[in-house]
Structure formats: structure tokens, C-alpha cells
Amino acid sequence: MPLLVRMKESDMTELTHLNEDGQAQMVDVTEKNSTSREARASACVMMSENTLRLIREGGHSKGDVLGVARIAGIQAAKKCSELIPLCHPLLLTSISVDLELDEANARVSIRTCCRLTGQTGVEMEALTAASVAALTLYDMCKAVDKSMIISDIKLLEKKGGKSGHWSRSDQGGD
Numbered sequence: 504m505p506l507l508v509r510m511k512e513s514d515m516t517e518l519t520h521l522n523e524d525g526q527a528q529m530v531d532v533t534e535k536n537s538t539s540r541e542a543r544a545s546a547c548v549m550m551s552e553n554t555l556r557l558i559r560e561g562g563h564s565k566g567d568v569l570g571v572a573r574i575a576g577i578q579a580a581k582k583c584s585e586l587i588p589l590c591h592p593l594l595l596t597s598i599s600v601d602l603e604l605d606e607a608n609a610r611v612s613i614r615t616c617c618r619l620t621g622q623t624g625v626e627m628e629a630l631t632a633a634s635v636a637a638l639t640l641y642d643m644c645k646a647v648d649k650s651m652i653i654s655d656i657k658l659l660e661k662k663g664g665k666s667g668h669w670s671r672s673d674q675g676g677d
Contacts, residue, residue, distance in 0.1 A: 530589070530591075530623070532591065532622040532623045533622075535622040535623070535664075535665070536622070537620050537621055537622055538620065538621075538663045538664055539618070539619075539620050539662075539663050540618065540619055540620070540621060540623075540624050540625050540661075540662065540663035540664055541616065541617070541618045541625065541660075541661065541662040541663060542616070542617050542624060542625040542626040542628065542629040542630075542658065542660065542661045542662075543614065543615065543616045543629055543658070543659040543660045543661075544614075544615050544626070544629035544630045544632065544633040544656070544657065544658050544659055545612065545613060545614050545615070545633055545655065545656070545657060545659055546612075546613040546633040546634060546636065546637040546653065546654070546655060546656045546657075547610050547611070547612055547613065547637070547653070547654050547655045548610060548611045548613070548637050548640045548641060548651055548652070548653055548654075549608070549609060549610040549651060549652040549654065550609055550610065550611070550644065550648050550650075550651045550652075551609060551648050551650065551651075552609045553647070553648070554609075554644050554647055554648040554651070555604060555606065555609050555610070555611070557644075557647065558604065558611070558644070559604055559606075565643045568640060568643045568644065569602045569611075571639060571643060572600070572602060572611075572613075572636045572637075572639040572640045572643070573600045573601075573602060573636065575635050575636055575638075575639035576598075576600035576613070576615060576632040576633065576635055576636030576639070577598045577600055577632065578635075579631045579632050579634070579635030579636070580595060580598045580615070580617050580628040580629065580631055580632040581595060581598070581628075582631075583627050583628045583631045586631060587627055587631070590627050590628075591622075591623050593619055593621060593623070593625065593628065594619060594621065595617055595618065595619050595625065595628060596618050596619045596620065597616070597617065597618040597619075598615070598616070598617050598618075598628070598632060599615065599616045600613065600614075600615050600632055600633075600636050601613070601614045601615070602636065602640075611640055613633050613636045613637055613640075614633075614659075615629045615630075615632040615633045615636070616629060617629045617632065623664070624661055624663065624664050625661075626658055626661050629658065630656065630657075630658060633656055634653075634656050637653045637656070638653065641653060657671065658671065659671050659672075660672075
């Protein structure tokens, strides 16, 4: 069961992507200091045991499913500002996409990490990498398993910037 975190109104800050008239805007980061920033995200693709076996044994007709999903996730992080309208284009210095076969639960777990030194965070890049890696797994395997489920796309941790360190584990989540 997903953990729902309810924020008190006193904990909320204003939405930075809206101007004083309530219109969408790109946040101005001109005066922000460049700091080291990092974000980690995850996703999960549940599938049949047969599909997982094909991936593990390299028997899929489309080739190296995990390798293609890893590259797709890396490419997606680099293209995040082209996909999400108000994201800043960033010069990422590190992107990792790790895919782990979970035989006991017939799923592939995806973990991503994006880093840079800059004026804005990399949460969206890490989330986009996890999402596109999961979508790529689905795309490559849909011919043999249309019942796959993509789930649990979430930010795990972010470091750096004005708001400092945040971790889902500190919030009572995983």
C-alpha cells in the first residue's frame, strides 16, 4: 500500500512554477548559487516469470533488453528539458541507471542517479530516467507480455541546493 504523506498548510511553500497571476513560468535561477546536487529515483516493472526468464537468459528476440533500457534511461535524463516544459536544460555530470532482476517477485527494479554542480536540482532528470527505462522494458517485451505493470515511480533522495537533503526513508517510506 503506498504511503500517503499529508502536509500541513504551514509546511507548504508557494508553487514556484506559477507567477503572481497564476500563469506557468520557468523559475528564474539566475541568482542561485551553484552547488553540488544529486537525485535518486526508482521504478518497477512487474512481468510474467517467462518474460523475466527471457530477459535473464538473453533469449529475447530484440536483444539486450537491460542494456537498451539503461541507455534509454541515460538518454532520457539528458533530454528531460525537452520533454517537461518548465525544466531547465542542465549539464549533467553523471547519470547512472541500474536494473536488477527480482526473480522472487517477477519484476525488474530500476534505480537511477543524476548529478551535477549547478543552480537547480536534478530530481526531474532522475525520475525521467527511471520512467523511460521502465517504458523501454515494456516496449521491448510487450510482444511476449502485454500484462506488464509499470509502478512505483518515485524520488528516493535529493541532495544539495537551498532545501538541502531529503530522503524518502526519512519520511517513513522506502
